Amino acid sequence: MQRITIDPITRLEGHGKIEIFLNEEGDVANTYFQIPELRGFERFCVGRPIEEMALLTNRICGVCPEAHHMAAAKAADAVYKVEVPRTGKMLRELLYSAFYATDHTTHFYALAGPDFVMGPDAPVAERNILGVIHKVGLEIGGQVIQMRKYGHTVVEIIGGRKVHPCTSIPGGLTKGITKEQRDEILEMGKWAIGFAQFSLKLFNDIVLGNKTYVDLILGDIYTHKTYYMGMVDENNKTNFYDGKVRVVGPDGKELVKYAPHEYTENVAEHVEPWTYLKFPYMKKVGWKGFVDGADSGIYCATPLSRLNAADGLATPLAQEEYDKFYKTLGGKPVHQRLATHWARLIELLYAAERWVELASDPEITSPNYHAIPTGKPTEGVGIVEAPRGTLTHHYWTDERGVVTKANLIVGTTNNYAPISMSIGKAAKSLIKKGTVVNEGLLNMVEMAFRAYDPCFGCATHSLPGQMPLEVTIRKADGEALDVLKQYID
Amino acid sequence: MSKPKFAMYWAASCGGCEIAVLNIHEKILDVDANFEVVFWPVAMDAKYKDVEAMEDGSILLTLWNGGIRNDENEHIAKLLRKKSQILVAFGSCANEGCIPGLANFSPASEIMTTAFNTISTDNPKGILPQPHYKMPEGEIHIPTILPMLRTLDQVVDVDYFMPGCPPESHQIAAVIDLVIQALQGKAQLPPKGAVIGAGASTVCDECERKRNVKTIKEFGRIQLQHADPELCLLEQGIPCNGPATRSGCNSRCPSAGAQCIGCYGPAEGVSDYGARLVAAFGSVIDSNDPAEIDRILDGLVDPAGQFYRFNLAGSMLKASIPAIRANGG
Numbered sequence: 001m002q003r004i005t006i007d008p009i010t011r012l013e014g015h016g017k018i019e020i021f022l023n024e025e026g027d028v029a030n031t032y033f034q035i036p037e038l039r040g041f042e043r044f045c046v047g048r049p050i051e052e053m054a055l056l057t058n059r060i061c062g063v064c065p066e067a068h069h070m071a072a073a074k075a076a077d078a079v080y081k082v083e084v085p086r087t088g089k090m091l092r093e094l095l096y097s098a099f100y101a102t103d104h105t106t107h108f109y110a111l112a113g114p115d116f117v118m119g120p121d122a123p124v125a126e127r128n129i130l131g132v133i134h135k136v137g138l139e140i141g142g143q144v145i146q147m148r149k150y151g152h153t154v155v156e157i158i159g160g161r162k163v164h165p166c167t168s169i170p171g172g173l174t175k176g177i178t179k180e181q182r183d184e185i186l187e188m189g190k191w192a193i194g195f196a197q198f199s200l201k202l203f204n205d206i207v208l209g210n211k212t213y214v215d216l217i218l219g220d221i222y223t224h225k226t227y228y229m230g231m232v233d234e235n236n237k238t239n240f241y242d243g244k245v246r247v248v249g250p251d252g253k254e255l256v257k258y259a260p261h262e263y264t265e266n267v268a269e270h271v272e273p274w275t276y277l278k279f280p281y282m283k284k285v286g287w288k289g290f291v292d293g294a295d296s297g298i299y300c301a302t303p304l305s306r307l308n309a310a311d312g313l314a315t316p317l318a319q320e321e322y323d324k325f326y327k328t329l330g331g332k333p334v335h336q337r338l339a340t341h342w343a344r345l346i347e348l349l350y351a352a353e354r355w356v357e358l359a360s361d362p363e364i365t366s367p368n369y370h371a372i373p374t375g376k377p378t379e380g381v382g383i384v385e386a387p388r389g390t391l392t393h394h395y396w397t398d399e400r401g402v403v404t405k406a407n408l409i410v411g412t413t414n415n416y417a418p419i420s421m422s423i424g425k426a427a428k429s430l431i432k433k434g435t436v437v438n439e440g441l442l443n444m445v446e447m448a449f450r451a452y453d454p455c456f457g458c459a460t461h462s463l464p465g466q467m468p469l470e471v472t473i474r475k476a477d478g479e480a481l482d483v484l485k486q487y488i489d
Numbered sequence: 490m491s492k493p494k495f496a497m498y499w500a501a502s503c504g505g506c507e508i509a510v511l512n513i514h515e516k517i518l519d520v521d522a523n524f525e526v527v528f529w530p531v532a533m534d535a536k537y538k539d540v541e542a543m544e545d546g547s548i549l550l551t552l553w554n555g556g557i558r559n560d561e562n563e564h565i566a567k568l569l570r571k572k573s574q575i576l577v578a579f580g581s582c583a584n585e586g587c588i589p590g591l592a593n594f595s596p597a598s599e600i601m602t603t604a605f606n607t608i609s610t611d612n613p614k615g616i617l618p619q620p621h622y623k624m625p626e627g628e629i630h631i632p633t634i635l636p637m638l639r640t641l642d643q644v645v646d647v648d649y650f651m652p653g654c655p656p657e658s659h660q661i662a663a664v665i666d667l668v669i670q671a672l673q674g675k676a677q678l679p680p681k682g683a684v685i686g687a688g689a690s691t692v693c694d695e696c697e698r699k700r701n702v703k704t705i706k707e708f709g710r711i712q713l714q715h716a717d718p719e720l721c722l723l724e725q726g727i728p729c730n731g732p733a734t735r736s737g738c739n740s741r742c743p744s745a746g747a748q749c750i751g752c753y754g755p756a757e758g759v760s761d762y763g764a765r766l767v768a769a770f771g772s773v774i775d776s777n778d779p780a781e782i783d784r785i786l787d788g789l790v791d792p793a794g795q796f797y798r799f800n801l802a803g804s805m806l807k808a809s810i811p812a813i814r815a816n817g818g
């Protein structure tokens with residue numbers, strides 16, 4: 001049996017690895033996408049005070065610490081059964097909206113943008129953020145940097161720090177904002193709306209105006225019919241910070257809508273002995289292996305999933321884009337994974353509009369941002385939508401509020417099974433009868449999982465927008481037949 | 490003349506150190522202008538064998554973040570030590586283990602059994618990931634988790650130590666400036682073993698909150714009161730780690746109403762962080778009665794975490810006895 005190893009895929013924590021096995025005919029027999037690291041947060045959160053969860057679990061991910069900060073803080077609220085005052089909730093969501101806008105901007109321009117703006121077939125040297133800036137203009141490059149700076153400024157004003165915010169505590173926050181700070185945040189938010197609209201126009205002009213790209217998006221190679229997960233408010237509109245988790249099937253019909261504390265009845269995690277990461281699935285549908293369709297419990301939790309799982313977006317400009325998205329792509333749900341990039345930009349606009357909405361609320365500067373918990377701490381679940389998927393934190397405590405047990409289902413983990421399937425499908429589409437499409441394989445495998453913006457890949461492209469990949473094709477005896485390289489000198 | 494070579498690597502870390510480096514904004518262009526970046530997985534090519542092919546000592550400066558959690562981390566640490574003239578332990582994980590170092594309170598086997606038996610895990614057969622696993626198509630492998638998380642200088646020789654979780658961007662920019670000036674002969678590098686990119690005093694020295702040298706009758710929890718925004722948090726009974734923690738962050742968390750949790754590590758001259766903090770907390774307790782002191786100390790609900798939150802792996806304790814035994818010690 002022949003074997004193809006893609007190692008390492010640079011990622012956030014160490015290196016992902018893809019093993020592709022070919023059968024006697026030279027077709028793909030199986031693929032394994034392995035995650036090589038485990039740090040053990042669920043063990044060492046035990047014994048720590050519940051209020052520290054929002055500080056310790058930040059350190060799971062320095063790219064999206066805001067998501068862990070919020071999920072842990074909400075779980076801690078639930079542990080004490082304390083209702084956060086309206087201003088406290090708004091401040092947290094305002095921080096979170098600015099973070100979302102920043103994170104989605106980074107992904108689109110630095111990570112995914114090069115594929116579309118430059119084109120999947122553009123010379124390697126141009127397929128990076130610098131190439132994007134050259135093509136769309138230096139001024140726009142400056143705006144991307146500006147957007148990131150503004151987002152980080154809001155996170156710092158409300159969260160106390162640019163990386164690993166520290167202000168959310170059970171019952172609310174340690175501080176509020178002044179009217180001057182509100183004015184600054186509001187101005188930056190208004191600018192962000194314009195930036196988001198501009199980004200959508202760019203996508204419209206460059207991608208949707210190009211038949212090759214549209215065909216690529218709509219093509220079968222990046223299509224999987226799975227369940228879709230996303231948090232919604234009481235009107236079934238997407239909300240990143242609060243609400244219920246709604247899951248729709250491959251047919252777009254609601255499977256379930258559950259409150260955070262009901263997650264264990266709905267989500268379970270499958271274990272494989274060859275990787276340190278688990279594979280979540282819809283418990284009531286069941287784990288049927290790495291297959292899609294309504295009978296398989298595999299689900300996706302991405303910007304595309306959130307749009308599919310919701311009935312719309314709660315802000316006017318983003319709703320217009322939402323309608324256009326489904327009209328253009330032929331109705332709900334959309335299964336084509338590359339459409340996730342478009343969905344992400346629509347969410348960017350929603351986040352910016354929500355940022356302005358919250359900053360405009362007269363109560364945002366109220367000193368009533370914290371309610372002292374009076375209940376006995378016991379157990380609580382907190383869920384937010386991380387940019388890379390639904391994020392669940394669950395803690396049990398003793399009567400002093402010291403954690404006795406913890407369970408975390410982290411954003412990217414939700415998508416481990418679908419990413420694995422997408423990699424497998426790309427490999428199967430590209431490797432036939434032992435023939436490998438050289439450049440294509442590497443580009444297309446890379447694009448298959450970049451759509452998910454997985455955390456183990458998200459930071460990979462930050463600066464030059466390149467993903468180093470090397471594929472070694474070996475005969476059964478281990479002798480190397482061919483080595484394919486991308487971005488590697 | 491070719492430019493000096495620069496590398497940055499992450500081991501068991503969160504990526505926040507990389508974000509902090511990117512947040513120096515336009516200064517990143519100085520790095521590009523003065524160095525040839527040869528290895529930086531977040532930004533570029535990540536092939537180990539390219540590093541292996543380099544001459545020993547050919548990389549001038551390597552910033553290493555992350556602790557040593559598995560055999561792959563250890564292998565790359567040794568490799569980059571050999572290839573680098575200056576190796577910097579960058580950020581709390583590399584310096585002292587950081588939050589992932591809290592794993593040393595338990596043996597690695599417990600970390601595995603906990604993670605793969607949570608309430609949502611469907612694992613009736615008790616499967617645990619195996620470093621080597623035979624699939625029908627062939628054997629595949631993943632790195633082996635080591636019994637204890639170690640800091641970088643517990644594995645290889647380290648030239649400089651730069652603390653923080655993550656290091657503050659203004660400190661990173663200052664260090665980069667210094668190295669560039671040293672390259673141009675305009676400045677001298679500090680002596681080997683120095684702590685760089687941080688202050689020499691404590692977080693309290695940078696904190697603007699008012700201290701009245703007041704003593705306390707009990708420790709409180711930050712969520713169970715509305716803390717006074719002007720006064721020292723410790724004097725309000727909130728267990729703030731400022732007195733033992735190195736300065737350099739501009740007292741960021743106390744300025745935002747939150748207690749210092751100690752991410753910049755031990756202050757200058759402090760050999761055991763926990764012991765220094767115990768002394769500092771002891772000095773604010775208003776009692777001479779042993780029974781009352783016991784009662785006051787009971788208000789600290791997690792002493793082990795309080796005193797060794799960021800630096801367990803790098804402390805004299807390093808780990809719990811079961812973890813040390815599992816490590817063969």
